Amino acid sequence: MSFPPENLPAVPVELIQDMKSFLRIDHGEDDDAMKQFLRSAAHLCENFIGQMLITQSVCDRMPVGAEWQKLKRRPVQAISLVEAVAPDGATTALPSSDYAIDIDGDGTGWVKVHAARGITRIAVTYHAGLAVDWAAVPTALRQGVVRLAGYLYSHRDGMDAAGPPSAVTALWRPHRRMRLA
Structure with missing residues (x-):
């Protein structure tokens, strides 16, 4: 990467x-x-x-999957927002009950959408850096x-x-x- x-x-x-x-x-x-x-x-x-090297805000866009999905950058310090991305690019914040997030001990960030309800892409905003x-x-x-x-x-x-x-x-x-x- x-x-x-x-x-x-x-x-x-x-x-x-x-x-x-x-x-x-x-x-x-x-x-x-x-x-x-x-x-x-x-x-x-x-x-x-x-x-x-330096902590900053990052946004990954990815297709919605049934499994846990790994965020691209490390080490993740915090995951702050998960949004649904419409076909036209517009974003809408998902309620926290619709997804799960996790950060491993090595700084790898993960996200999983529970109920896709027609959502095909998501945007995940997080802070990563040493x-x-x-x-x-x-x-x-x-x-x-x-x-x-x-x-x-x-x-x-x-x-x-x-x-x-x-x-x-x-x-x-x-x-x-x-x-x-």
């Missing part, structure tokens, strides 16, 4: 400063480029670990993002056969959530 990179919150100045310190850069000429490399690295981190902001992201993940962004920045003009530093995956691997298909 891939998380859209546009869903990442803005990169704070402190994270850019961390990258500058890592690269031993003391000018601000490349701040915009560094910001883009940090966003790319954070996007790659989310896809590698299978979890969103941390409330970049400062609260686990240190190993944050360091991996900075290291990968630094690598991308320093190798932007040429190819490097060695690839990204293995330290990045070593920092991220303990946070990785595997899914078997």
Whole structure:
């Protein structure tokens, strides 16, 4: 599963400063480029670990099924709204008696509609993410993002056969959530 990179919150100045310190850069000429490399690295981190870094509101639209359905993003902090989606796209909140929700210990969110009554699609709004902001992201993940962004920045003009530093995956691997298909 891939998380859209546009869903990442803005990169704070402190994270850019961390990258500058890592690269031993003391000018601000490349701040915009560094910001883009940090966003790319954070996007790659989310896809590698299978979890969103920063908590935010997410809405999944899915067909109604008779079984429990898994939400796309993790870790789910709270499921706030389940709505019926009409063919024209209009939404109507379902009464809580018409569905069940659950969040596993690993942060996987689930929803099940009890009585479909002609409903074919639902929209589920929930909050998912590991941390409330970049400062609260686990240190190993944050360091991996900075290291990968630094690598991308320093190798932007040429190819490097060695690839990204293995330290990045070593920092991220303990946070990785595997899914078997």
